[in-house]
Amino acid sequence: MRRLAAALAVLVAQSCLAAPGNVDSMGQRMQACAACHGKDGRGDAEGYFPRIAGKPSGYLYNQLASFRDGRRHNATMEHLLAQTTDAYLREMADYFAALDAPHAPPPAQRASVSELERGRALVLRGDASRDVPACVECHGAALTGVQPGVPGLVGLPAGYVSAQLGAWRNGQRAANEPDCMGRIARQVSAQDIAAVAQWLAAQPLPADARPADASASPLLTHCGSMHK
Amino acid sequence: MKRRLLIPALLALAALAGIAIAASRGSQDDAHDPATSASPQADARTLERGQYLAQAGNCIACHTRQGGASFAGGRGIETPFGVVYAPNITPDPKTGIGAWSAADFWRAMHQGRSKDGRLLYPAFPYPNFTQVTREDSDAIYLYLRSLPAVAQANREHALSFPYSTQAALAVWRALYFKPASFELDARKSVQWNRGRYLVQGLGHCASCHSSRNFLGGIESGTELSGGMIPGQNWYAPPLAVDAEFADLLKKGASRHGAVMGPMAEVVFRSTQHLSEQDLASIETFLADVPKPVPAASSSPKRDRALLGAGRKIYENRCASCHGNQGEGVPGAYPALADNRTVTSASPVNVVRAIVLGGMAPTTAGNPRPYGMPPFGAELNDAEIAAVSTFVRSAWGNDAPTVSAVEVLRAR
Numbered sequence: 238m239r240r241l242a243a244a245l246a247v248l249v250a251q252s253c254l255a256a257p258g259n260v261d262s263m264g265q266r267m268q269a270c271a272a273c274h275g276k277d278g279r280g281d282a283e284g285y286f287p288r289i290a291g292k293p294s295g296y297l298y299n300q301l302a303s304f305r306d307g308r309r310h311n312a313t314m315e316h317l318l319a320q321t322t323d324a325y326l327r328e329m330a331d332y333f334a335a336l337d338a339p340h341a342p343p344p345a346q347r348a349s350v351s352e353l354e355r356g357r358a359l360v361l362r363g364d365a366s367r368d369v370p371a372c373v374e375c376h377g378a379a380l381t382g383v384q385p386g387v388p389g390l391v392g393l394p395a396g397y398v399s400a401q402l403g404a405w406r407n408g409q410r411a412a413n414e415p416d417c418m419g420r421i422a423r424q425v426s427a428q429d430i431a432a433v434a435q436w437l438a439a440q441p442l443p444a445d446a447r448p449a450d451a452s453a454s455p456l457l458t459h460c461g462s463m464h465k
Numbered sequence: 466m467k468r469r470l471l472i473p474a475l476l477a478l479a480a481l482a483g484i485a486i487a488a489s490r491g492s493q494d495d496a497h498d499p500a501t502s503a504s505p506q507a508d509a510r511t512l513e514r515g516q517y518l519a520q521a522g523n524c525i526a527c528h529t530r531q532g533g534a535s536f537a538g539g540r541g542i543e544t545p546f547g548v549v550y551a552p553n554i555t556p557d558p559k560t561g562i563g564a565w566s567a568a569d570f571w572r573a574m575h576q577g578r579s580k581d582g583r584l585l586y587p588a589f590p591y592p593n594f595t596q597v598t599r600e601d602s603d604a605i606y607l608y609l610r611s612l613p614a615v616a617q618a619n620r621e622h623a624l625s626f627p628y629s630t631q632a633a634l635a636v637w638r639a640l641y642f643k644p645a646s647f648e649l650d651a652r653k654s655v656q657w658n659r660g661r662y663l664v665q666g667l668g669h670c671a672s673c674h675s676s677r678n679f680l681g682g683i684e685s686g687t688e689l690s691g692g693m694i695p696g697q698n699w700y701a702p703p704l705a706v707d708a709e710f711a712d713l714l715k716k717g718a719s720r721h722g723a724v725m726g727p728m729a730e731v732v733f734r735s736t737q738h739l740s741e742q743d744l745a746s747i748e749t750f751l752a753d754v755p756k757p758v759p760a761a762s763s764s765p766k767r768d769r770a771l772l773g774a775g776r777k778i779y780e781n782r783c784a785s786c787h788g789n790q791g792e793g794v795p796g797a798y799p800a801l802a803d804n805r806t807v808t809s810a811s812p813v814n815v816v817r818a819i820v821l822g823g824m825a826p827t828t829a830g831n832p833r834p835y836g837m838p839p840f841g842a843e844l845n846d847a848e849i850a851a852v853s854t855f856v857r858s859a860w861g862n863d864a865p866t867v868s869a870v871e872v873l874r875a876r
Contacts, residue, residue, distance in 0.1 A: 268837070268838055271838060321824065322832075325834075
C-alpha cells in the first residue's frame with residue numbers, strides 16, 4: 238500500500254513537472270494552507286483547524302490582515318503572512334471564499350445535555366440581562382455567516398470556537414475597532430464559551446451552507462469587522 | 466560559569482576607562498563634524514532621494530512594530546543581552562524626532578549618540594551607518610521630517626545588567642566602534658565603491674551576515690562571512706554573488722529558492738526597491754568577496770538507514786513539488802539540487818524551512834508567491850533530520866548529516 242502511495246506520489250510529481258504551466262494557479266500557490274486547513278480549505282472538523290472554504294471573502298481578508306498585523310496570533314500564520322501585500326491577501330481571501338469543498342458530518346458528541354441546552358439558549362436567544370446578543374442576530378439565521386464580513390459558526394471544531402472566544406476575552410484576539418466580538422466575549426463566562434462551542438459543533442450543516450446575503454442588522458453595521 | 470562572572474567583572478573594570486575614552490572622543494568628533502552646515506533644503510528631489518535611501522537602509526523594518534504606524538517605533542529587537550525597542554522616528558516633537566536638527570540626526574547616524582548625547586545601542590547599526598555621507602544622512606532626515614507625525618511613546622529597553630548601562634556601551638564602543646567616513650578606493654571602479662557603500666554602510670548587510678563574538682562584536686576580517694543572527698534562530702549565509710543573486714534581492718525568489726526569515730523582510734521592505742544600477746553595484750562589490758567553500762561532507766559514510774528513511778519522507782511529502790531529482794519547477798518550487806541553502810554549512814535554514822514552511826515575500830517582481838506547508842507538527846525531529854540529511858546528500862549535493870539534536874535546536 239505504501240509503495241502504491243509512493244508510486245502515485247511520483248506519478249503526480251511527474252505529471253506536475255511535465256507541464257510546468259499547470260502549477261500557475263492559486264491552488265498551487267496556496268499549498269502551504271492545506272497542511273492545517275485541509276484540502277481546498279475544508280478544515281479538519283475532528284481536530285482544531287477551521288474550515289476556510291466558502292467563508293465570506295471580507296471576513297477571510299480581515300483575518301489574514303489581522304495575523305499579518307498582530308491583531309490575531311498564531312505563529313505559523315504570522316510567519317507565512319509577514320511579507321504579503323493587501324492585494325495578495327485579497328486574492329487569497331477571494332480564492333478560498335469561492336471554494337466549495339464537501340463538509341464533514343459533525344463529530345461525535347461529548348457534551349452533556351444541560352451544557353448543550355445552555356449553548357443553544359445563548360446561540361439562539363442570547364442573554365439580554367448581560368447585554369449579550371444571540372449569535373444568530375449577526376451570524377445569520379442558519380449560522381452559516383453573512384456577507385461580506387461575518388463568518389459561519391457551524392461546521393467548526395468546538396476547540397477552535399472556544400479558543401477564539403477565549404482569546405477575545407483575554408485580549409489575545411482583536412478585530413478592527415469597534416471590536417463587537419471583543420465586547421461580547423468579555424460579557425460571557427468560560428463555561429458559556431464551552432457550552433456555545435459544543436452546541437455549535439454538534440449542529441449538522443444545512444443543505445445550503447453558503448453565507449447569507451448582506452444583512453441590515455443594526456447590531457452589525459457599526460462593527461469594525463464589517464469594514465474592509 | 467567562570468566566563469559568566471568574568472564578563473561583568475571585565476566590563477565593570479573597563480567601564481571607567483571606556484567612559485573616559487568615549488567622552489573625550491565625543492567632543493572631538495563634534496569638532497570634526499560638518500554639523501554646523503546650513504540647514505538642508507527639503508525640495509521634492511531631495512525627499513525622493515531620502516525615501517530611496519531610507520529604503521536602502523531599511524529603517525522602516527526596525528522602527529515599525531507589527532501592524533503599527535510606519536516609523537513610529539516600538540518593535541523589539543531581540544539580542545543576546547535583552548530586547549532593544551526601536552524608537553519613534555516620525556516628526557512628533559514629544560515622542561519622535563520632531564525636535565531634532567539635521568546635525569542631531571547625523572550625530573546619531575555617524576557617532577551612535579542620541580540628541581541628548583546618550584550612547585545608542587548598536588542594535589541601531591551605527592557601526593555601519595557611520596559610513597553614510599552627511600548628504601545622504603540629511604536627505605533621510607528630511608524625508609523622515611516629511612512623514613506624518615505619530616504620537617507614540619518609546620518603550621524602555623529590556624536589557625539585563627550590566628548591558629543596560631551606558632558604561633557597558635562605552636566599553637563596547639571602545640572595543641568595536643570608531644566613527645569613520647566612507648573612503649573611496651581609487652583603485653576600484655565607481656560602481657564597486659558604490660556597492661561597498663551600500664553593503665558595508667547604508668545597507669548594513671554585515672550586521673547579520675557576519676559572526677559575532679560573545680560580546681556581540683564583529684571581529685575584523687569576519688565581515689560578510691556568514692553567521693547566526695543574534696537573538697534569532699536563523700543563519701545569515703556568507704555573501705557571495707551567483708547568477709541568481711539579483712533575482713533574490715529584486716524579486717525575493719530565484720531558480721533555487723526564495724529568501725526566508727529575516728531576509729524575506731529585508732527584500733520586502735528594502736532591496737526590491739533598489740535601482741538596477743545599485744543592485745549591479747552591489748554585485749560588482751560582492752564579486753570581489755571570496756566565495757564560500759560549500760560544506761564538504763564530514764561523514765562520507767552516511768547512515769544508510771537514515772538516508773532510506775529520508776528518501777521515503779522526501780518521496781511522500783516533498784517530491785510532488787520539488788521533483789524526483791530535486792529539480793523543482795522554475796518560477797514556482799525551488800530546485801533543491803545544487804541549492805546553497807540546502808547545502809549550507811549550517812543546516813539551520815533548511816531545517817527551519819521544513820519546520821515552519823514559508824511564503825516568499827510579495828514583491829513587484831513576484832507579486833503572487835508560492836508557499837510551502839509547515840511540516841513541524843507532522844514530522845518529528847528524527848524524521849526532519851532524516852529528510853534534511855537526504856536532500857543534503859542527493860542529486861550531487863554533498864553536505865554533512867543533520868542530527869535530531871540539531872533539528873531540535875533549530876526548531
